Amino acid sequence: MTEIEGIAEYRLANGLQILLVPDGGKPTTTVNLTVRVGSRHENYGETGMAHLLEHLLFKGSERYPEAWAEFSRRGLRANGSTWYDRTNYFASFASNEDNLRWYLGWLADAMVNATLARSALEAEMTVVRNEMEMGENDAGRVLLERGLSTMYLWHNYGKSTIGARSDIENVDIAALRRFYRTHYRPDNATLIVSGLFDAAQVLTWIQESFGPIPKPERPLPAAPTLDPVQDGEREVVLRRPGGVPLVYALYHVPPGPHPDHAAMRVLALILGDSPGGRLHRALVETSRAAAAFAFTQGLADPGYALFGLQLQSEKGLIEAERMLLEEIEGLAVRPITVSELERAKARWLKQWELSFANAETVGVALSESIAQGDWRLFFLTRDRVRNLQLEAVQRAAEQYLRRDNRTVARYVPTQELRRAPDPRRVDLVGMLQDYQGDPRLAAVPTFEASPANIDARTRVVSVTEGLQAALLSKATRGHLVHARLDLRFGTVEDLRGQAEVAALVAALLDKGTRRRPRQALADELDRLRADVSVQSVDGGVSVALRTVREHLPALLGVVAEMLREPALEAAALDEVKRQWLASLEEAQRSPEELADNAVLRRLHPYPEDDVRHVPALAAQMERVRAVGVEQVRAFHRRFYGASFAQFSAVGDFDEQAAIQALRSHLGGWKSPARYQRVPRPMVTVEPxxxxxxxxxxxxxxxxxxxxxxxxxxxxxxxxxxxxxxxxxxxxxxxxxxxxxxxxxxxxxxxxxxxxxxxxxxxxxxxxxxxxxxxxxxxxxxxxxxxxxxxxxxxxxxxxxxxxxxxxxxxxxxxxxxxxxxxxxxxxxxxxxxxxxxxxxxxxxxxxxxxxxxxxxxxxxxxxxxxxxxxxxxxx
Structure with a gap:
């Protein structure tokens, strides 16, 4: 296919990619198979599946029943590893044609013929658990997991590669086999042979081992999930016994193939290297931290950069964290210097050259570029680092290392463990097997909701002078009743300049009365099993009520008390105004609120003091701020009364008891001012x-x-x-x-x-x-x-x-x-x-x-x- 710097690429007809890296300077051979599947490709309930497969492939097949034992007998140093984007299987051995041919055969067989027996899964489960528990003992590793799970909202980079304990312990063997058949295929893998070997002979053996494997007809599944850009700093705290405090600052960075990835690699050294890095000089040399470190992950999708501190004790943790963030995010005001950039580039390129020169490690190094999308990125990233200019690194620092892109993770050692109970599922079958429910909540007769039946069942009553009631009594589930009480007051002239005052009075009616403080009123409504909602309407106030049959008369008394004797306290008014102002502040960034307000202002071309006027959101904020408690009290005294009122009730209630309660609590409550409906005639509006x-x-x-x-x-x-x-x-x-x-x-x-x-x-x-x-x-x-x-x-x-x-x-x-x-x-x-x-x-x-x-x-x-x-x- 192609050749770059001594590495030759080939491809079989079934899609298997082959990289040959000959090196006769050392009599060893290393074979690496990279399968492009990792924890990034797992679905819900499948976490840890890629890693579990890595373990089970070593359990062998019919043709290779004892793989590990054969590795030992042949003197192969072999293992596997799983990461976000890939799974690796590799072996190094003294150059030997028989071992090379045998290992190629094992890899080809493992790609499609692994037994994945349930007995092998059960036997390996203890080993995987032990590996998980080993990681759980490492505070730094667990802190990284917590930080990443906070940092990534949706992407699987936020989940540990080893998986959730519950997913692993309850893994479905059939689902595991499906995952294996989906991802383990020649067109999803790269085979790398490096060291001492005969290239023509190796290609022949690869064709013999891998060539017969058919390329699946089904396409590889896509992994489309990407996290949105982070929109504010995040924090997570881990508390466990023992160890020393740690602080990590994590930032989203571009994927490995992105041109800015090279700049992030160098930035990690500029900040986190020892002894020349800025973090070391600012925090370690001043004894504020025991150690400072940094690294950047080059991944297929947007990855992360980590900058961390290890401290001696919890004392000074907050100050050390502040200084850490100041050094990272202060690069805009303390720019990177030429000497810092050149030092970091020299160090990174040295490490790259050492890895490329070692036939036993170059395969693993190449596999990380393969996982990012293409093995040639291994060389392209080197070229990008070589050619990095100061301006590009400075721009990357200011673009990615910023507050709103930051997640801070802290490990705080503690001896006081205050854990919640372990999560457990509930045995619903056992819990509900004898449950009978409440026998009082029986089925109710069907109500025909036709207009004719509604009219026939509705009783219209003149309760008092000016107060009419429409009562529709019918059976309901739970003896529920819905009611509505509307008071109408004022005229378009009388209400001039009073729109916000009227709304604030309505909002204060459920904040306490002269006889009941706010909490006592809320407690009484709870006792009556009642919901009460008050709304200011055009030229009036509307109260929606919901309760049960036996409490409706008492509830009407409480609602009358709210309407006739509200406390209208200054503190409650301040609270309601703050809430209203906060909602208006939020509305000014809401597309829906802004557009609706713009249209409504055009549709209602009335003077600013007219109750029909629709002010701009900013103007409405000023009007709300200007309302004082005396205006609110004066409005209530001037307008509230029951001379122009309507009441309705629908549901299970005693009609006579409701009428009597209305007469008792609202009778004689005259409206101080006359009422005339606010007119809304047709107006001509310019398009x-x-x-x-x-x-x-x-x-x-x-x-x-x-x-x-x-x-x-x-x-x-x-x-x-x-x-x-x-x-x-x-x-x-x-x-x-x-x-x-x-x-x-x-x-x-x-x-x-x-x-x-x-x-x-x-x-x-x-x-x-x-x-x-x-x-x-x-x-x-x-x-x-x-x-x-x-x-x-x-x-x-x-x-x-x-x-x-x-x-x-x-x-x-x-x-x-x-x-x-x-x-x-x-x-x-x-x-x-x-x-x-x-x-x-x-x-x-x-x-x-x-x-x-x-x-x-x-x-x-x-x-x-x-x-x-x-x-x-x-x-």
Missing amino acids: GFERLRTPDQRNAYLRASLPLPLSDGDPDYPALMLANYLLGQGGSSRLWTRVRETEGLSYGIHTHVEWNAWEPHSVWSLSVIFAPDNLGRVRRAIDEELKRVLTEGFTAEELEAARKGLLALRQLSRAQDGHLAAALAENLRLGRRFAVSQAVDERIAQLSLQEVNAALRKYLKPERFVWAAAGDFRE
Whole structure:
């Protein structure tokens, strides 16, 4: 195939790669077989499998039943080793044609005919365990394992080559054989013969031994996993008895074939060499550490560099670690010198030349380059080191040896072991064999969630002046009941400049009352087995409740106390403001939040003090900061009352008891200010596209919105609802099929309509997430699909499938008690019954294809869209 510096490459027809390294200067021969499989190639539950195979291959086959004994009889110094990317089998012996031919035959036989008997596995298990335990006694080795497992999130370089004890002890012999057949094959191996031998004769013997092995038809499995770039420093601590403290600083570095790998090799010497390395001079010579060291792993995938210290005692560990990191990451301010670079290059090249000159070690040295992808990297890396310039090494240091790419691992010797119990699995069969469950939680009768049945079962009551209730009592599992209480207050004028104050009051209602401190209130809600959620809504507050039958009356009393007598303490207000400000701070780097905010600001062109105004995120932060506790208390005194209120309950409860509790706790609570719904009339919005950049965000977001001149009472409402379902709401919608299923550009794309029940002003919106580089492709796919559907319309088959899906979705919504309670409360406010929903369902069932296509064309105007995209866009 090729020849480089005396090494000749050959290849058999079955794919076996052969490297011949003749050296007559010493009467020895070394044979090395490198199989390109290591712990990197193991799957879940298979850790340690590559290493275990290495052991079992020496257990022999039918043709070679006692391999180890034969090695001894023939005077072969033989062994094997397993690492991340490869497994090696090697033997050195005094030059002898019979031994050479025999060992080549054993290697070929071991590649495909290993017995892998269960008895051999069981016998070798003790040896493998002992090897594992030997490693577990080495604090430095275990610390490296812990550091790498913290450093790598997904890649197998973060797992020990020897594997997890549980995987090894429970290995499936059938799975082990599959792993063997998958990876042990001639086209996945390189055979290296070095030393004294006759090249022509060796090639003949190799052909005789390996040539008959067929090349498998199946391709080699890929190992695609790569870790993402590290996004912040990490730490791990190991505590065990005995030994001395250790500190490792680990950094992700490029793979062995990368041009920067040579620079990292030299950097390891500049920093970690003794006595000339910077770490030795700064920490060992000043007695802050007993020893300093460093190395870089050249691997097939991105590897790691380690810089470490061994200390005399735990005293001074933190200071030594600080100095270690300062030396490593301070290369930007204390640049590498020419003399440091030349010294490191000379030392590295000396070691390379010594390894190349030794016929007994050159095969193993070459195997590491083979594991990285190609044996010629052995020479290319040498050339790269020879030609290294100061600028390249300095750039590599500043690029890779930085805080956000760092993992620190500390070993702290301790005599106080505080271990959790050993992990064990649970015997579920034995534990559950006599379990009967709670007999009280019996099945409940089926409830028909049709609009007609909901109306028939719902009792509407005027509880007090201004407070109406819709009560739907039915059996539920666990005697559960969902309820909703809405208070409405203020006018658009009265609420001017009060948007953030109103939201903060609502957020404080569950933070304690005048009679119950915050913890006492939380304890009482737990005692009542209740969940209470308070939300500020446009011109009011909404409270969602969930409890069980016997506790609903008492819970209504507690909720009334929260609404009428909130503590509204300054400390709680500060906490809520901090949380809100933190969420707004986070929102400013969120593509979704930024794009949504940009669109909503365009859709609501109201003055800054109008309750309908949508401020920019930064402006909203300033408004939140400005709210004081007296403003919050004044707002509650001015607006809160039950003169304009709706209550609903769905589930297992006593209707009369609920009505009585409402009258007792909310009766006579008059609203201080009048209420008039905040209007949201149709406004003209100029179309446009806004691009927002969110650095270091891997996901991008695109939103488009369009105001629609209709309400949910409009005759076109059912047709447009179904058209939207076909366009982008359903799982088989046009946009979903094009953008996600066909082009694979997004995890999700959806359209929805925010329907207005009061005025002819609804809003259609589209939202989609995607990789930032795909913005152009996403826009093009959306534009093309919208144009196509507006030109060609939907098909009859699409219509029938969507009709069934939409009706089923509406039925499912009515079957959710929490949703049903919210809908009943809203119906009270609107003066509606579920007969309206029934009429909509009936209209959906009757809609023709022409009506649906006409509704979409009438209202969907892409040229009027308001667009916003946010992401880490390059341009």
